[in-house]
Amino acid sequence: MSKTVQTFQRVKTEMAHSMVRTMYQPGEIEAKWQARWAEEDYGVARDDDPRPKFYNLVMLPYPSGDLHIGHWYNYTGADIFGRFTRMRGYNVMQPIGFDAFGLPAENAAIKRNIQPRTWTLDNIENMRRQLRKMGAGWDWSREIVSCLPDYYLWTQWLFLQFYKHDLAYRTKAPANWCPSCNTTLANEQVVGGACERCHTPVERREIDQWLMRITKYADELLRFDGLDWPEKTRVMQTNWIGKSEGAEVRFVAHIPGKRRKNPATGKFVIEPEERVEIPVFTTRPDTIYGVTFFVLAPEHPLVERLTTPKQRKAVQAYIEQARHETEIDRLSTDAARPKTGVALGTFVTNPVSGEQVPIWIADYVLMGYGTGAVMGVPAHDQRDFEFARMFNLPIKQVIRDGDEPLTDPETWEHALTAHGAMVNSGQFDGAPPDQAISKVIEWMEHKKVGRAATTYRLRDWLVSRQRYWGAPIPIVYCPEHGAVPVPEDQLPVRLPDEANFKPTGESPLRYDPSFLHTTCPICGEPATRETDTLDTFICSSWYFLRYADAHNDNAAWAPDKVAKWLPVDRYIGGAEHAVMHLLYARFFVKALRDMGWLNFDEPFIKLYHQGTVLGPDGVKMSKSRGNVIAPDAVVERYGADAVRAFLMFMGPFDQGGPWNNQGIEGVRRYLNRVWALVTETLDESGSDHHVVNGASQDGATPTAAERGIERLRHRMIARVTDDYAEMRFNTALAGLMEFVNGLNKAREESPAITQTPTFRAAIETLLTLLAPMTPHIAEELWHMLGHTESVHDQSWPAYDPALTVAETITLIVQVNGKLRDKLEAAPDIAEDEVRALALASPKAQAALDGRPAKKVIYVPGRLVNIVG
RNA sequence: GCCGAUGUGGCGGAAUGGUAUACGCGGUGGUCUCAAAAACCACUGCCCUCACGGGCUUAAGGGUUCGAGUCCCUUCAUCGGCACCA
Numbered sequence: 001m002s003k004t005v006q007t008f009q010r011v012k013t014e015m016a017h018s019m020v021r022t023m024y025q026p027g028e029i030e031a032k033w034q035a036r037w038a039e040e041d042y043g044v045a046r047d048d049d050p051r052p053k054f055y056n057l058v059m060l061p062y063p064s065g066d067l068h069i070g071h072w073y074n075y076t077g078a079d080i081f082g083r084f085t086r087m088r089g090y091n092v093m094q095p096i097g098f099d100a101f102g103l104p105a106e107n108a109a110i111k112r113n114i115q116p117r118t119w120t121l122d123n124i125e126n127m128r129r130q131l132r133k134m135g136a137g138w139d140w141s142r143e144i145v146s147c148l149p150d151y152y153l154w155t156q157w158l159f160l161q162f163y164k165h166d167l168a169y170r171t172k173a174p175a176n177w178c179p180s181c182n183t184t185l186a187n188e189q190v191v192g193g194a195c196e197r198c199h200t201p202v203e204r205r206e207i208d209q210w211l212m213r214i215t216k217y218a219d220e221l222l223r224f225d226g227l228d229w230p231e232k233t234r235v236m237q238t239n240w241i242g243k244s245e246g247a248e249v250r251f252v253a254h255i256p257g258k259r260r261k262n263p264a265t266g267k268f269v270i271e272p273e274e275r276v277e278i279p280v281f282t283t284r285p286d287t288i289y290g291v292t293f294f295v296l297a298p299e300h301p302l303v304e305r306l307t308t309p310k311q312r313k314a315v316q317a318y319i320e321q322a323r324h325e326t327e328i329d330r331l332s333t334d335a336a337r338p339k340t341g342v343a344l345g346t347f348v349t350n351p352v353s354g355e356q357v358p359i360w361i362a363d364y365v366l367m368g369y370g371t372g373a374v375m376g377v378p379a380h381d382q383r384d385f386e387f388a389r390m391f392n393l394p395i396k397q398v399i400r401d402g403d404e405p406l407t408d409p410e411t412w413e414h415a416l417t418a419h420g421a422m423v424n425s426g427q428f429d430g431a432p433p434d435q436a437i438s439k440v441i442e443w444m445e446h447k448k449v450g451r452a453a454t455t456y457r458l459r460d461w462l463v464s465r466q467r468y469w470g471a472p473i474p475i476v477y478c479p480e481h482g483a484v485p486v487p488e489d490q491l492p493v494r495l496p497d498e499a500n501f502k503p504t505g506e507s508p509l510r511y512d513p514s515f516l517h518t519t520c521p522i523c524g525e526p527a528t529r530e531t532d533t534l535d536t537f538i539c540s541s542w543y544f545l546r547y548a549d550a551h552n553d554n555a556a557w558a559p560d561k562v563a564k565w566l567p568v569d570r571y572i573g574g575a576e577h578a579v580m581h582l583l584y585a586r587f588f589v590k591a592l593r594d595m596g597w598l599n600f601d602e603p604f605i606k607l608y609h610q611g612t613v614l615g616p617d618g619v620k621m622s623k624s625r626g627n628v629i630a631p632d633a634v635v636e637r638y639g640a641d642a643v644r645a646f647l648m649f650m651g652p653f654d655q656g657g658p659w660n661n662q663g664i665e666g667v668r669r670y671l672n673r674v675w676a677l678v679t680e681t682l683d684e685s686g687s688d689h690h691v692v693n694g695a696s697q698d699g700a701t702p703t704a705a706e707r708g709i710e711r712l713r714h715r716m717i718a719r720v721t722d723d724y725a726e727m728r729f730n731t732a733l734a735g736l737m738e739f740v741n742g743l744n745k746a747r748e749e750s751p752a753i754t755q756t757p758t759f760r761a762a763i764e765t766l767l768t769l770l771a772p773m774t775p776h777i778a779e780e781l782w783h784m785l786g787h788t789e790s791v792h793d794q795s796w797p798a799y800d801p802a803l804t805v806a807e808t809i810t811l812i813v814q815v816n817g818k819l820r821d822k823l824e825a826a827p828d829i830a831e832d833e834v835r836a837l838a839l840a841s842p843k844a845q846a847a848l849d850g851r852p853a854k855k856v857i858y859v860p861g862r863l864v865n866i867v868g
Numbered sequence: 869g870c871c872g873a874u875g876u877g878g879c880g881g882a883a884u885g886g887u888a889u890a891c892g893c894g895g896u897g898g899u900c901u902c903a904a905a906a907a908c909c910a911c912u913g914c915c916c917u918c919a920c921g922g923g924c925u926u927a928a929g930g931g932u933u934c935g936a937g938u939c940c941c942u943u944c945a946u947c948g949g950c951a952c953c954a
Contacts (some may be wrong), residue, residue: 173874192950192951193877209952231872231873232873232948232949234950235871235872236871236872236949236950239871239949239950240950242953244953244954248952255925269924280954281953281954282954283953283954284954295954337952339952362952362954363952364954365952366952366953366954368953368954370954371954373954374954375954376954377954380954382952383952383954384954386952455953456952456953457953575949579949599947601888606933610940649891649892650880650881651880651881652881655874657880658879658880660879660893661879662879662892662893662894663879663892663893665893666891666892666893667892669892669907671945672907676907688920690903728881729879730881730882730883730888730891730892731881731891733891734881734890734892735890735891736884736890736891737892738889738890738891741891782876810887812886814885814886814934815933816935817886817889817933817934818935818936822887851879854933854934856934857886857934857935859886859935862886862887863886863887863935865886865934865935867934867935
């Protein structure tokens, strides 16, 4: 009968007498410690703590009602890192709050006939409960709820600061309109022509909208100096901003004069032509001699005036068709759909070559990018090439293909888009590839027909939403004074607690007389309020600043508090926010810095994206698939510690992985073994009936078994510390498992070992290393060992590299790179000796098969490779 | 189409250019039990062999190297992002 089995029998007998003592019951201990930590303000970060600060932030959750397993994943990793960092001597601030405004609340409210406010606040209450059950070190004293007036007052105040500095403005412009959500959307919220939230194809609407001038910061937003961000995210932001360098060239068009009756003479006269300049943006001014046609976006304002009477009907039909089809066609996967377009019947003059080319409209030219006009260079642009082929327009080669002789472009299958020397280009002929662009720009600037120019894909951020559940935009419209900002001392502009929802496409606030009607802050005459509300991304663009000073009634934050805590040291959240939240927040910080409110450039120094937890079937969780894991149920069954540990054990933290119901059983079994290891050895050391002599006493020479345990302890500290620091939680837990396996094996081999200080030290180290990952069981067992302070207040254990070195090493003997034998040796064995031993190995000799060893490679401490 | 990431046992996954498959799940056999569950012990990449032992294996193919899962090239597959951006 093995020792462990005997122990188990004894434990089983004892269970009858004291169940509480011997059974691991996560439900009980987790509730107990959570209550204790709350009482003792474990998570509360003090501003006056002298230790170095560490701002450990997770992305603000939306209170959808239930904490998703994905939240658990994100927050567990963040919490482990936070607890670990705290034990390493930092004053860690790890706040939590709620991004509480937004469409889902309003949609749910309409569906269930309850008010968004009630729905949201109820959800928050439930999520607070769920968040507490994680056993995370949240600083609840700094909680923010973005839909409450003490928060949105400052959201409104910030809007006014942006307005004051001309970074918020109102304009009438074509906006993305979601007919299902009944509101306009920012460009970032339109994915593939459809609403990001409900996937309804968006429409274009001309409405007065509020925008934030994020484009002013386009260049600075392209710089990521000093930021430790995933390459992927930086690339996504860079592509989103989409900086293109090239030239703006002004082509000249002549609007035909109208035939008109002179009222004085009664005779018909032809008015003189009107000369208009139409700028185009191009990245390839070196191809300007290859222009054979000119294309305007169908929405271009000059289209109507540049259309000849003969073409009018066809043009109008095309514009109508483009308006209807564009968004739907964008959704189709057929990216290579044939080019369409209509000629206007008029011409433009190429200001460099002097040639006249026809003007067309085509939907491949977008009004929203560049100038909404394009010079058609079919030989050197694939789209223009396809367009020319479709309408039999001439193709003219003006760039050489390296040293290849010129060929007839009409025979080509693709445009030649590579750079090369200029040809067929008048005075520019022969300009080499690296100078071609600059020479043409220089010439155009000299002749004043064009200039170097830069264009961005990034548009200003549209922030008006025609919905109720958001922060009201603090603006009043006065018949006399126009748009007037609400004076700061009159903030907040309170959102009425209730709203009457009507599917009108206008904010419900418009139908609330008590909200709508007010007086002009300037003249006191009757006026109306802005009834649009702010995009919720505004709320989440500054919450990390508010956490530093969450309850300040006099300011959005006190400068010294923000200076103490910001910027965020580590920000952990989903990659789906790469071009929205993360870009907006950077913009906010830069703008506020320029206004003098902040003195740093970037909000988030280190950014980390956790992976996605998939359903047990390996597919993204969704209600319709029925593969959703509800945290409450698994926590109930296995305990929060097991859920935390299993989530981290699934795979690398940035990769996520499938949930596995057997997998969590395994982790739970591990925690049972930890419990057994500690409680059983505690029994043995704490009572006298099992004490066996033979273990070393203090001061005596350690036995081999003790040296082995001490080596294991130091190795595990080294390994787990590195893994936590790099957020490799899966391998950290594998190490912690090996630690327990090693201790159990030692215990089985020499039961007396458990009485030694060495073993006791190993157990204490195990609990400290477990503390960040499974905080409750670590705390409970720590106290069982007789400690009165929290395990979470211990400093992180140190290790001695010298003590991690093995007493004997295994040297691999290879012949021609293949494993043939193994040698046990002392770590400091001499090279000569190793070579001799390896060559003498019968197995190596057999593999050599009589051939002489040409060469012997020795990698100290690892292997010998005999080349024969 | 472009950009990026990833391909390792039955499964999730480990591996500073140096013992591939750590750790866990699952499976098989065993101990305990009247029995089952739990727990514990042993084995568990594939092929050949009664065995000793040998051969093969990190998506596929090639290369560099004494030695490649790891570095380089080609191809394939999966996932993510962008997609007429002039």
